[in-house]
Amino acid sequence: MIRTNDTGVVTALLEHGMLQVSLDGSDMEIPVFEEDIVHYTDPLRDQIFAKAKVVPAPKKYQAEPPPPRTVSENQYAILRSSGVQIAFDPAFRSDASIEKYLIFLINDTRYEVVYNFVLSFNGRVAKQQDGKLEAVTALQVGELTFDQLNESPEVELSCWRVTTEGPGAELKKVLKIKPQQFFKKVLTAPLLNRPVHLFRIFENIKDEPSGKQDGEDLLTYTKRQATPAKFLSSQYHSGHVPHEVREKAEFSPEIDLHIEQLAENWAKLSNAEILQIQLRHFDAFIEKSIRLGVERVFIIHGLGTGRLRDTIATRLLRIPEVKTFKNEYHPRYGHGATEVIFE
Template sequence: MLYAIGTKVRLRFTGERGTITGILEDGMLMVRLENDPDFEIPTFEEDLSRDEAAEPVSAGAKFIMGKPEPKQEAPPARRIQSQYKILKPKGLQLAFEPMPGRDGTVSRYKVWLLNDTQEEFLMEFDLYTNSRDILVVDDKILANTALELGDFLSDDLNDAPEAFLRVRRITTAGLDEPLEHTLRIKPKQFFNSLLTAPILNVLAYQYVMLDSFTPQSTSSTEDLREYAKQQPRKRVAPVQNARPYKAFDPEALANFDPEIDLHIQHLINGYARLDKGEILRIQLQHAQRFVEKAARLGAPRVFLIHGVGEGKLKDALAAQLKDNPYVAKFKNEYHHKYGYGATEVIF
């Protein structure tokens, strides 16, 4: 390939554009980056490609003869097959193997599809961003095999990349119904997924794409729906006096704190000698008195803070609230202040 001072080039691994400003020894060239004109970097000739979209070099430019670049077909995708049966397979997984450069920084990843099961599949894979298709692969993946899909640049993480996988399991009876999954790759989740990849035995960023390959039957679901339609619904008799109290003291209601922390250290002193059963009984007593006071004052709702531990206190509270005639409903849903650690009681 011919290079000259003034030639417009691209860096193969980062996609950055630049201009050759000098010819160095040992097959290296000095390149001024287009996005930072004050910054020049030495680059190996094989790490560059001519920027075909740029303007041609002027006739007075000084050319040098580079290494010829033979035109050949892309090599077949690598397949690495494990000689051992994996005892706890995870299914079809997408793995991004970091490929450090000469300076140790990672600007690209080798993309693999891992199949640690005993099944074989026909697969369609597409990796794309908002602006371009990165990889499109149609192939067959064997059991206990890692299939190389191609390269993924780290810069593409900032362009909302998505991966689509569609497979059909190969069985003795033919091909199963297709299964598919779309993965949205977010940078924060990406860098938190570094694990040792099965079959490859290298560190890679991994995602499970499909972990179940048995076609789902809808007959049982339809039978249950039909059964439910045929069963008469029971009418529940209204609970006597099931109405909220009216506020008799507006000032007391205004000063009422609509939440109670039921962690034992916030309720009593000297709890270290109590066993779990005694602690639970005290927590339920405080919760009941608090709910009754709130209903008596006419509070519209309160929050019982129980935390997100083993769930025993939450379940005991639910059983207690279910039988309280002054409680219209209660729920344990995500709350911006308490997360899942509180039950909301509505009167």
């Protein structure tokens, strides 16, 4: 490939002048524009290319101009995940020089993880972010200017896999970025589908470490292997998930204020008592949302007489952290919820 110097095998012809290529040395297949590849002339490579079946494009596609360079996700296939990765995606100026790099966390596995991301320059923390990274997701978490490559940039990343029994063992790694190595790490990133500076951080987030440790005798190893999995995590990380990280990852961005969701024996309550209970839960939910730095939430109040909705609107107007709110039709809630967006 012209831009990345990757090599591979053409496996299929896609629409709009694109080819599906299986990359050498990995289990990824990516869509590539036909003008971005050149035929490898090595005789041995020609034998490999000869195995690829290329079907002539329908005439209706041959006459169409090439579309903008965007690739739909349904043309991307992950044959084997590479785990949690950090990608530095170059952003160019009008003169084609690099202005900065957008930093993405990529999770191409089928597991959700809780993460804590710290970016430092010359030993000083410039940005810290935590939250949940969904399965098969690329999430932008920061930026790195071209000049900052000379300021000893360092990324510290901690991850915990989300399980039904709670967060798993901590995986932690410090990535010290050196310009010479940085510029050599050019690969096509999963999910982003474009060449970036890519670093694979945690390639296996499914299993706990289970091998025999250095200096460990057979008896100790056997006892450790017999220990239930939930106790294994303490041997592989220095502590538990920070409380604020866990709390934000488990936070639900909606609250249902229907009284049957909030109180037992609600049928015996007066309307004034019902409203008091609903507003108490509303206040606690908004306070927690602000403390955790949540971007937006939904308050489910239903339709009814509109008294609860109007009272909520009055309170939201008095909260300085609220940027805006709206009670519009939503495909999930209809007109029965108010969306709140924070500063």
